[in-house]
Amino acid sequence: MQIKKIILYSNNPDDEPRVINFNTGALNIITGESKSGKSALVGIIDYCLGSKKCKIYDGVIRTKTHFFAILITFGDEDVFISRLNPDVKNKGTIDEIFVKRSYVEKELPSIEEFTPNFNTSLLKSFLSEKLKINENIHIPISLSREPLEANFRHARIFSFQPQYVIAQPNQLFYNQDDSYVKMAIKDTLPYFLGAINADSLQVEAEISKKKRLLNQLIREKREEEKLKEDGVSKAYSLIEEAKEIGLLDKNKKPNSVKEAYEILESVKDWEHKPIDLKGDDSGLKKLIEERLLVKHKLGKIEDDINAVKHYMKTASKYSNEIRQQEIRLESIGFFNNEVVKDPNICPLCDNHLIVSNPTIENINSNLLEIRNDLKNTTQESPRVQSYLNNLDNDQIKLQNQLEIAERGITALYNQKDKARTLRDLNIRRGRVIGRVSLFLENINLDETNSQLEVKVKTLKHEIEILLGKVDKESNEDKLNSILNRINIQMTEWSNLIDVEYQGNPIRFDIKNLDLIVDTEDKPISLSTGIGSGANWVAYHLLLLMALHKSFITKDRPVPRFLFIDQPTQVYYPPEINPNIIEIDSEGSSDDKAVKAMFxxxxxxxxxxxPNFQIIVMDHALLNTPEFEESIVEIWRDGKKLIPQKWIDNIV
Structure with missing residues (x-):
């Protein structure tokens, strides 16, 4: 698998697609000024190859591009892949992908053709199949994590060296800073190197499956044995519980474990006799309604009694006041008991008055009125008292009726409580019978244990047979042999580039994903003991080139390209040298080191x-024939990844 083209489609349909052509089986160099878009190419290719996230840098590239696309070749087939810029839909990523197989180079497909027919998962499977990644699975020795199957997403890790990776001493591979990816590299790299064949992986998968089943059976066997050990005390405990709720006679005592189980069998078969617990809810309802009616009547009578008492109190007060007025008039002694009705007669001397006195007439009238009021009040009082007595009697009767109703209600509630208690007892009995049944089912372990023992022995035997088919030592020896050849190749190549400890044995520590240089004094680790950015870049190049040579030699299912971004950054930092650096091969030591690198x-x-393609993005420009023949594009004087015309257009 190699890259033929990178294509960008503009947001403006009138703009021509931006196409970058690459040569397969060769070194391809794009040299350009800083901030021209070189570093975005890694993200574009990874996005088009199905990465979950879009790692294309924000800015003019994502602002002006509608679709990102690549044309890849597998030798026997060219495949066109395009994926929508997620910014078009204001999303972080887009899962849908357009794939055109058996692509024949002519006119590029138009945006109108980009009807999604794949998603990232399908694309991963398709690319894995095209690379001929066989069914495989890595089984962790300790079974501490899930088995992992190598696929294209793991294979492409060895094809990218972004700017932020190639100059790192403690990160050899793309996305290695992710702990999950780091573990995946360790798990899958032996397969990609060819140290483990597909047949062996299938056998290991079967071993893992049987080991998991064996562990499950062993746990079940231990649980059954523990249950049997606890069975005796549990049986006696259940018998006592059954006695407590009337399932067994309280004098029932087992004389042996066997008898205890027989007693529990009788409990399990205990016949439940339902008790009619239906209460007379209609009687309760009638009493409650009666109580409500009596309370209503009592309330009305209490109101009447209060009203009568208030009337009597008011009448008594009024009568007292009238009596006081009469007494005051009588106490003067001016009047006899009989009221003098003739206003012409003097009430003092009984003589005839020449002129009648109106005051006397008024006095007589008032006195007569007072006496009439007293008479009426006196006559009314017995009748009011009689009415009050009747009300008191009615109140007593109603209070008696209320008490009777309350007692009836309480009695019915007590009856319902007893019914509820009986229901609770039946529920408790049902629960105990259920526990007894479960206990008896589980305690019969003789046959169960025997069956489990047979299964455990059978599985152990099957695992031993499968282990005999997988020669772990052979696989380990094979991996060490492959790594030794990679180490030898790195050591030989170290004489071709500017690197410290040149010519000393170099070895790849696959367990820790680190490089070790064995000097005469001591082994030195790249991650902790070797300084200088130039050394870090050089050792990255040595390892990646040696790995790819091994992949190709052994025809392993790994993409046949390597993207390298800004390898000269350690010599000519872009922030200091933003323009293209024209290098004289006979110039400074840095210039000579860069020439040796290329x-x-x-x-x-x-x-x-033709089996390996290298694509380099840099801002160095060498005047050597090898460099010049490898140049794909030069980005300067306004030429960049995004054409100026796209930027000038307002869409």
Whole structure:
């Protein structure tokens, strides 16, 4: 699998697609000024190859591009892949992908053709199949994590060296800073190197499956044995519980474990006799309604009694006041008991008055009125008292009726409580019978244990047979042999580039994903003991080139390209040298080191051609024939990844 083209489609349909062509089986160099879009190419290719996230840098590239696309070749088939810029839909990523197989180079497909027919999962499966990644699975020795199957997403890790990776001493591979990816690299790299064949992986998968089943059976066997050990005390406990709720006679005592189980069998078969617990809810309802009616009547009578008492109190007060007025008039002694009705007679001397006195007439009238009121009040009082007595009697009767109703209600509630208690007892009995049944089912372990023992022995025997088919030592020896050849190759190539400890044995520590240089004094680790960015870049190149040579030699299912971004950054930092650096091969030591680096990459590409493609993005420009023949594009004087016309257009 190699890259033929990178294509960008503009948001403006009138703009021509931006196409970058690459040569397969060769070194390809894009040299350009800083901030021209070189570093975005890694993200574009990874996105088009189905990455979950879109790691294309924000800015003019994502602002002006509608679709990102690549044309890849597998030798026997060219495949066109396009994926919508997620910014078009204001999303972080887009899962849908357009794939056109058996692509024949002519006119590029138009945006109108980009009807999604794949998603990232399908694309991963398709690319895995095209690379001929066989069914495989890595089984962790300790079974501490899920088995992992190598696929295209793991294979492509060895094809990218972004700017932020190639100059790192403690990160050899793409996305290695992710702990999950780091573990996946360790798990899958032996397969990609060819140290483990597909047949062996299938056998290991079967071993893992049987080991998991064996562990499950062993746990079940231990649980059954523990249950049997606890069975005796549990049986006696259940018998006592059954006695407590009337399932067994309280004098029932087992004389042996066997008898205890027989007693529990009788409990399990206990016949439940339902008790009619239906209460007379109609009687209760009638009493409650009666109580409500009596309370209503009592309330009305209490109101009447209060009203009568208030009337009597008021009448008594009024009568007292009238009596006081009469007494005051009588106490003067001016009047006899009989009221003098003639206003012409003097009430003092009984003589005839020449002129009648109106005051006397008024006094007589008032006195007469007072006496009439007293008479009426006196006559009314017995009748009011009689009415009050009747009300009191009615109140007593109603209070008696209320008490009777309350007692009836309480009695019915007590009856319902007893019924509820009986229901609770039946529920408790049902629960105990259920526990007894479950206990008796589980305690019969003789046959169960025997069956489990047979299954455990059978599985152990099957695992031993399968282990005999997988020679772990052979696989380990095979991996060490492959790594030794990679180490030898790195050591030989170290003489071709500018690197510290040149010529000393180099070895790849696959367990820790680190490089070790064995000097005469001591082993030195790249991650902790080797300084200088130039060394870090050089050792990255040595390892990746040696790995790819091994992949190609053994025809392993790994993409046949390597993207390298800004390898000269350690010599000419872009922030200090933003423009293209024209390098004289006979210039400074840095210039000579850069020339040696590109000569090395050119040599490896030639050696492994047509099976290996190297694509380099940098801002160095060498005046050597090898460099010049490898140039794909030069981005300067306004030429960049995104054409200026796209930027000038307002969409």
């Amino acid at each position: 000569d090395f990459m050119h040599k490896v590409a030639k050696e492994l051609s």
